[in-house]
Amino acid sequence: MIYIIFAIVVVLIGLLFVLTLAILNGAGVNKRCEGDENLKYLKAKNFDNLNALPISFKSDKGQTLNGFLYSGAKVDSYKGLIVFSHGMGAGHLAYTTEINYFAQKGYMVLAYDNTGTCTSEGKKIKGFAQGIIDLKHALGFVKTREDLNELPVLLVGHSWGAYSVSNVSALNPDVEIKGIVAFSPFNSMNKLIRDIAKQKTKLNLSILSPFFDIINFIRFGKAGILRSCNSINSSSIPTLVMHGGNDMQVTLKNSPVGKKHKIQDNPNARTVLYESKYHNVYLAKDAEQYLNDTFAKIESLGKNSPEAYEIYQNIDYSLITKEDLSVMETVSTFLEECVMKRDFLTD
DSSP states (O other), rough: HHHHHHHHHHHHHHHHHHHHHHOOOIIIIISOOOTTTTSSOOOGGGGGTTTEEEEEEEEETTTEEEEEEHHHOOOSSSSSEEEEEEOOSOGGGGHEEEEEEEHHHHEEEEEOOOOOBSSOSSSOOOOTTTHHHHHHHHHHHHHHHHTTTTSOOEEEEEEEHHHHHGGGGGOOOOOOOEEEEEEEEBBBBBHHHHHHHHHHHHHOOOHHHHHHHHHHHHHHHHGOBBBBHHHHHHHOOOOEEEEEESSSOOGGSSTTTTTGGTTTOOOOEEEETTOOOOOTBBBOHHHHHHHHHHHHHHHHOOOTHHHHHHHTOOOOOHHTOOBBBHHHHHHHHHHHHEEEEOOOOOO
C-alpha cells in the first residue's frame, strides 16, 4: 500500500512539473520577441541632436547582444553612463524617447536588446531571469571600455527591465552602480507568471509556486529565484521605484511599491505610487490613456484585420510617446543626487 501511495505521489509531482513547464512556456518566454511589425519604433535619426554609436557584446552562452551608445550631440562632458534595460514585447527602441531625454540631460546611454529580442541573437527569450544575466554582461562590457569605465554608472529599466535593474546587484557585477531607477518592476517573476496564467485560466496556481522556483533555479541558478525587494534591501545602492496604481500588467501585489513594508526601513530606497497611472508611468496621463485605448481597440478588432491596420496607420506617435515631465524630472533629480553622492532622502 505504501508503494502505491508513493507511486501516486511521484506521478502527481511529475504532472505538476509538466504543468509548470507548460505554463512557463505559455508566458511568452519560449519564443523570440520581435516587437510589433505594424508599429514605427523611433530611432536616433527621429530626434534632434541625438547620436547613436552601434555596439555589441556577448552574453552568458556566447550570444551577441546588439544596441547603441546614445549621446547628446551638444553635450561636451557626461554626468554619467545610464545602462537602460527594456521591457518585454519589443527591444530598446520602444524607449527611444526616454533615452533621448536622458541623453539631452547630459548622460551617455547604453541601450541594447536582450537575448531573443529584436536585433540580438537567441532563438527565444528563455526566461525573465535572462534579463538580469544580460544586464550583468552589459556591465561587464562597460568595464572593458576605456571611454565608459570611468563614468559613474546608473541603471534605468521598465517592467522586465525594471526587474533586471532591481536584481542585478545580487549577481555581483564588476562595476560599481551609483543608482537605480525602476519603472513598474515586479517583485517576483514566479508570481508574475502565475498572474499571467490566472488571466488565461481564471485559476489560482499558488500550489505551483515551489515548482516555478525549482525550474527557474535549474535553468538560471541564483538569478532564477531572485526577488526585487530582497535584492534592494541587500544592497546599499540608492534605488527609486515608481509604479502606477492602475497597473494591470504588474499589479501592486507584486510590486516593491505595493510591498512597501518590506523596503520602507531601507534608507537607500524610495518608492513612488502614482494612483491614477497604469503600466507606463513615465508617460503623460493622456498618452497612457491613448496607448491603452488604442491597443484595446486593436485587440478587440483582431490585430490582422483591415480595421486594426487602419488604426495602426493613424497612430499619433507624438501623443503615444508623450512623457510626463514631472515624473522624468523626478528621475533626473534623483540620478543627479546619486552621481553627486547626496542624501536623496533628506527632502
